[in-house]
Amino acid sequence: MELEAIAARAIDAALGAGAEAAEAYAEDSTSREVRVFGGEVESLTDAGQRGVGVRAWIGGRVGYAFGTDLSDSAIGELGAAVVEAARVADADEFAAPATPDRAGSPPEIVGLADPGLERWPTDRKVALAKAIEAAARAADERVEAVETTVYADEASRVALASSTGLAGAFEATSCYAYLQAIAAADGDRQTGLGFGMGRSPDALDAEAIGREGAERAVSLLGATKPASRSCPVVLDPTVAASFFGIIGGVLCADAVQRGRSPFAGRLGTEVASEALTLADDGTDPAGLASAPIDGEGTSRRRTALIESGTLAAYLHDSYTARRQGAGAGSTASASRAGYRSPPSVSTSNLIVGPGDAAFADLLRAAEGGVYVADVAGLHSGVNPVSGTFSVGATGRLIAGGELADAADEFTIASDLQAMLKAVRATGADARWVPFGGSVRTPAVLIGEMAIGGA
Numbered sequence: 001m002e003l004e005a006i007a008a009r010a011i012d013a014a015l016g017a018g019a020e021a022a023e024a025y026a027e028d029s030t031s032r033e034v035r036v037f038g039g040e041v042e043s044l045t046d047a048g049q050r051g052v053g054v055r056a057w058i059g060g061r062v063g064y065a066f067g068t069d070l071s072d073s074a075i076g077e078l079g080a081a082v083v084e085a086a087r088v089a090d091a092d093e094f095a096a097p098a099t100p101d102r103a104g105s106p107p108e109i110v111g112l113a114d115p116g117l118e119r120w121p122t123d124r125k126v127a128l129a130k131a132i133e134a135a136a137r138a139a140d141e142r143v144e145a146v147e148t149t150v151y152a153d154e155a156s157r158v159a160l161a162s163s164t165g166l167a168g169a170f171e172a173t174s175c176y177a178y179l180q181a182i183a184a185a186d187g188d189r190q191t192g193l194g195f196g197m198g199r200s201p202d203a204l205d206a207e208a209i210g211r212e213g214a215e216r217a218v219s220l221l222g223a224t225k226p227a228s229r230s231c232p233v234v235l236d237p238t239v240a241a242s243f244f245g246i247i248g249g250v251l252c253a254d255a256v257q258r259g260r261s262p263f264a265g266r267l268g269t270e271v272a273s274e275a276l277t278l279a280d281d282g283t284d285p286a287g288l289a290s291a292p293i294d295g296e297g298t299s300r301r302r303t304a305l306i307e308s309g310t311l312a313a314y315l316h317d318s319y320t321a322r323r324q325g326a327g328a329g330s331t332a333s334a335s336r337a338g339y340r341s342p343p344s345v346s347t348s349n350l351i352v353g354p355g356d357a358a359f360a361d362l363l364r365a366a367e368g369g370v371y372v373a374d375v376a377g378l379h380s381g382v383n384p385v386s387g388t389f390s391v392g393a394t395g396r397l398i399a400g401g402e403l404a405d406a407a408d409e410f411t412i413a414s415d416l417q418a419m420l421k422a423v424r425a426t427g428a429d430a431r432w433v434p435f436g437g438s439v440r441t442p443a444v445l446i447g448e449m450a451i452g453g454a
Contacts, residue, residue, distance in 0.1 A: 003157055006052055006075070010026070011054075014079040019057060021162075024054045025160050026052040027050065029157070032151075034129045035129075035150050036129040051339045052339055055097070060093060063086030097318070114198075132209045136149075144184045147182055151176075152176060158172075160296075167297060172291065179209065192217030224405065226407040236372060237431045240352065241436075244441055253320035263314075275425055276426065277306060282300035294343070295343030296334040296343055300348065316328060357426070366398050375392065390413035392411055425444075
């Protein structure tokens with residue numbers, strides 16, 4: 001309630017200073033990170049931030065200002081500052097506040113805030129991180145080291161109010177942990193990732209996270225460079241999540257409108273195989289990017305992006321929707337990094353539709369191909385305009401319908417549109433991946449991709 005009152009006071013201050021419309025975003029959050037190396041705490045960070053950001057509009061001009069002093073006098077000064085910023089800004093015909101839409105009231109999302117997080121004191125979180133590292137070392141004698149083990153969590157409260165009538169408030173918690181295990185044998189060294197995520201540390205299984213990192217590292221020992229060829233490829237969920245995170249980014253309307261997307265002008269056309277369905281869902285209770293409202297106060301919802309291979313929508317905030325025209329509306333995709341910056345269009349939770357195939361079925365269908373367990377430099381290796389990419393990869397060969405010899409020092413190359421059209425199946429078992437966004441995806445079978453190796 002205090003944050004809601006702060007947001008309301010900030011709007012009044014901006015309107016009182018001469019703004020035609022105003023919006024305020026108040027936030028109070030704390031975050032913690034524990035890094036463990038060699039059984040000892042390498043670093044421990046406990047940080048918090050509390051403040052309010054205000055946008056003000058005057059005659060097609062918009063200004064932004066934020067502050068951390070939440071006293072009445074300071075908020076009054078903030079209102080004057082944001083109005084001054086708006087007066088000196090360049091005019092923009094599309095600059096206007098978000099308005100209430102037909103989506104109705106914000107959805108009730110059960111379980112966004114887990115009170116279990118508060119029951120974990122710092123020393124218990126440190127013990128969890130140490131247990132993850134120890135589990136990786138104990139899983140296999142070939143694990144000679146753990147590159148890093150990280151535990152992180154966040155608890156946040158948010159309130160938003162706008163002079164147009166939009167308003168909302170919510171609380172959320174999140175946590176995740178990961179490690180990179182290093183395995184060695186016969187002069188070869190390989191790394192493997194293990195991770196877990198949830199709303200509180202109660203959702204993290206130290207044994208499972210550590211064991212996953214160890215098994216991934218050990219499975220790649222003895223890797224050799226595979227022969228160059230075009231062949232089927234099965235993408236591990238962690239790799240598929242990275243690709244779909246990039247695809248979600250170029251389906252954001254600002255990228256499309258700036259000519260920075262290979263999917264510009266493709267609405268309603270076939271951009272993928274019928275086996276692929278992709279949606280953005282800001283209401284999934286398990287998604288760490290879920291919230292009842294977006295960064296402008298619009299009610300969150302599910303937006304189908306690719307349905308049975310057809311491009312169904314771009315992601316919009318209110319600005320890109322006005323710029324698009326032709327009846328376009330916000331998809332509740334305004335995102336904020338915090339109160340220090342205004343919102344911009346972004347994905348929330350990307351959901352890749354699971355199929356009916358078990359992992360073993362995908363391997364049988366990819367006979368003679370490669371299972372890609374990890375890629376390097378993907379975000380810098382994809383051309384956002386053409387969608388072409390060529391990135392380094394590690395994984396396993398597929399022979400006899402099973403995972404076979406380890407492979408590394410090879411590249412996979414294609415372009416995003418060709419890759420999407422080559423999707424033959426998605427696995428039945430999907431997984432949340434928290435790196436570079438919030439993505440839920442199963443393993444994905446690509447019918448053909450160029451492999452660059454020996």
